[in-house]
Amino acid sequence: MQPFTQQVIDIIRTIPKGKVMTYGQIAKSAGSPRGARQVVRILHTMSHTYDLPWHRVINIKGEISIPDDESRFLQKILLEEEGIETNTAGRIDLSIYRHDG
DNA sequence: GCCATGGCTAGTA
DNA sequence: GCCATGGCTAGTA
Numbered sequence: 001m002q003p004f005t006q007q008v009i010d011i012i013r014t015i016p017k018g019k020v021m022t023y024g025q026i027a028k029s030a031g032s033p034r035g036a037r038q039v040v041r042i043l044h045t046m047s048h049t050y051d052l053p054w055h056r057v058i059n060i061k062g063e064i065s066i067p068d069d070e071s072r073f074l075q076k077i078l079l080e081e082e083g084i085e086t087n088t089a090g091r092i093d094l095s096i097y098r099h100d101g
Numbered sequence: 102g103c104c105a106t107g108g109c110t111a112g113t114a
Numbered sequence: 115g116c117c118a119t120g121g122c123t124a125g126t127a
Contacts, residue, residue, distance in 0.1 A: 004121065023106055027120090036106040038121050044104060045123050057105080065105045072105090 004030055008042050011101055015056040018082045019099035020092060022060045029101045055079055056099075062091035 007030035015021050027035035039057070047054040055078040059065045064079075066072040076086070084097050 002122070005123085027106090032120075034107090034119055035121065037104055037119070038106095039104095040106065041104045041120095041122075049123095054105090059105075060107060067105065075105095 004032055004035065004038070005042055005046075007031065008039055009046065009050055009052065012043070012052050012054075012057065014101060015053055015099050018084060018097070020056050020058050020079070020084065020094070020097050021099050021101060022058060022094070024060055025098075025101065026057065056082075058092055060094075062094050064092075 008026055011021070011026050011029050023036040023039045024033075026039045027033065030039075032038065043052065043054050043057060046052065055075045064072050064075050066075060079086075079092070084092060086092055
Protein backbone atom coordinates (compact mmCIF):
# COMPACT_ATOMS: atom_id res chain seq x y z
CA MET A 1 0.00 0.00 0.00
CA GLN A 2 1.48 3.29 -1.14
CA PRO A 3 1.19 6.45 1.01
CA PHE A 4 -0.95 8.25 -1.53
CA THR A 5 -3.33 5.33 -1.77
CA GLN A 6 -3.55 5.13 2.01
CA GLN A 7 -4.25 8.87 2.19
CA VAL A 8 -7.03 8.58 -0.34
CA ILE A 9 -8.63 5.71 1.54
CA ASP A 10 -8.42 7.60 4.84
CA ILE A 11 -9.95 10.73 3.32
CA ILE A 12 -12.85 8.86 1.72
CA ARG A 13 -13.58 7.30 5.11
CA THR A 14 -13.92 10.76 6.68
CA ILE A 15 -16.74 11.86 4.39
CA PRO A 16 -19.75 12.11 6.68
CA LYS A 17 -23.15 10.71 5.89
CA GLY A 18 -25.15 13.19 3.84
CA LYS A 19 -22.06 14.79 2.30
CA VAL A 20 -20.02 14.23 -0.86
CA MET A 21 -16.51 14.95 -2.12
CA THR A 22 -15.20 15.17 -5.68
CA TYR A 23 -12.44 13.03 -7.18
CA GLY A 24 -10.18 16.02 -7.69
CA GLN A 25 -10.82 17.36 -4.22
CA ILE A 26 -9.80 14.06 -2.65
CA ALA A 27 -6.69 13.85 -4.83
CA LYS A 28 -5.67 17.35 -3.82
CA SER A 29 -6.19 16.63 -0.13
CA ALA A 30 -4.06 13.52 -0.49
CA GLY A 31 -1.23 15.66 -1.88
CA SER A 32 -1.66 15.11 -5.61
CA PRO A 33 -3.67 17.92 -7.23
CA ARG A 34 -3.72 16.13 -10.59
CA GLY A 35 -4.39 12.68 -9.23
CA ALA A 36 -8.15 12.60 -9.74
CA ARG A 37 -7.98 9.61 -12.05
CA GLN A 38 -6.04 7.79 -9.44
CA VAL A 39 -8.88 8.32 -6.99
CA VAL A 40 -11.14 6.82 -9.62
CA ARG A 41 -8.92 3.81 -9.90
CA ILE A 42 -8.72 3.35 -6.14
CA LEU A 43 -12.49 3.55 -5.79
CA HIS A 44 -12.97 1.14 -8.64
CA THR A 45 -10.59 -1.52 -7.36
CA MET A 46 -10.65 -1.09 -3.60
CA SER A 47 -14.13 0.02 -2.55
CA HIS A 48 -15.22 -3.48 -1.73
CA THR A 49 -12.13 -4.77 0.07
CA TYR A 50 -11.72 -1.63 2.18
CA ASP A 51 -15.42 -1.04 2.71
CA LEU A 52 -15.36 2.53 1.42
CA PRO A 53 -18.38 4.86 1.21
CA TRP A 54 -17.80 4.96 -2.55
CA HIS A 55 -21.21 6.45 -3.23
CA ARG A 56 -20.19 9.72 -1.55
CA VAL A 57 -17.74 10.55 -4.35
CA ILE A 58 -18.97 12.40 -7.44
CA ASN A 59 -17.42 14.57 -10.14
CA ILE A 60 -16.91 18.32 -10.01
CA LYS A 61 -20.03 18.96 -12.06
CA GLY A 62 -22.13 17.42 -9.31
CA GLU A 63 -22.87 14.36 -11.39
CA ILE A 64 -22.77 10.68 -10.58
CA SER A 65 -20.22 9.38 -13.03
CA ILE A 66 -20.26 5.61 -12.84
CA PRO A 67 -20.72 4.21 -16.35
CA ASP A 68 -22.52 1.05 -15.29
CA ASP A 69 -26.30 1.64 -15.18
CA GLU A 70 -26.98 -0.64 -12.25
CA SER A 71 -24.24 0.90 -10.12
CA ARG A 72 -25.18 4.49 -10.88
CA PHE A 73 -28.76 3.74 -9.94
CA LEU A 74 -27.56 2.23 -6.68
CA GLN A 75 -25.41 5.27 -5.99
CA LYS A 76 -28.38 7.58 -6.50
CA ILE A 77 -30.46 5.52 -4.09
CA LEU A 78 -27.75 5.43 -1.44
CA LEU A 79 -27.31 9.20 -1.65
CA GLU A 80 -31.04 9.82 -1.44
CA GLU A 81 -31.18 7.65 1.67
CA GLU A 82 -28.68 10.05 3.23
CA GLY A 83 -30.79 13.05 2.29
CA ILE A 84 -28.86 14.11 -0.78
CA GLU A 85 -31.26 15.17 -3.50
CA THR A 86 -30.51 15.82 -7.14
CA ASN A 87 -31.85 19.05 -8.62
CA THR A 88 -34.00 19.42 -11.71
CA ALA A 89 -30.92 19.14 -13.92
CA GLY A 90 -30.14 15.80 -12.31
CA ARG A 91 -27.17 17.26 -10.47
CA ILE A 92 -26.10 17.43 -6.86
CA ASP A 93 -25.55 20.97 -5.55
CA LEU A 94 -21.96 21.03 -4.28
CA SER A 95 -22.49 24.33 -2.49
CA ILE A 96 -24.88 22.46 -0.22
CA TYR A 97 -23.54 18.93 -0.01
CA ARG A 98 -19.79 19.22 -0.44
CA HIS A 99 -17.72 18.06 2.48
CA ASP A 100 -14.64 20.23 2.94
CA GLY A 101 -11.94 17.82 3.92
C1' DG B 102 -2.70 -0.59 -19.40
C1' DC B 103 -6.23 1.01 -16.48
C1' DC B 104 -9.66 4.39 -14.80
C1' DA B 105 -16.18 6.57 -12.23
C1' DT B 106 -11.39 13.39 -14.20
C1' DG B 107 -11.19 18.08 -15.11
C1' DG B 108 -10.23 22.14 -17.49
C1' DC B 109 -10.17 24.44 -21.63
C1' DT B 110 -11.68 25.50 -26.35
C1' DA B 111 -14.52 25.93 -30.18
C1' DG B 112 -18.77 26.67 -31.72
C1' DT B 113 -23.73 27.47 -31.15
C1' DA B 114 -27.63 30.36 -29.64
C1' DG C 115 -15.88 17.24 -27.04
C1' DC C 116 -11.12 16.76 -26.74
C1' DC C 117 -6.90 15.29 -24.52
C1' DA C 118 -3.04 15.76 -20.94
C1' DT C 119 -2.72 13.84 -16.64
C1' DG C 120 -0.78 10.28 -12.78
C1' DG C 121 0.03 6.67 -9.65
C1' DC C 122 -0.20 1.90 -9.37
C1' DT C 123 -4.27 -3.10 -7.72
C1' DA C 124 -5.39 -7.64 -8.44
C1' DG C 125 -4.41 -11.61 -10.25
C1' DT C 126 -1.65 -14.68 -12.94
C1' DA C 127 2.70 -17.34 -13.48
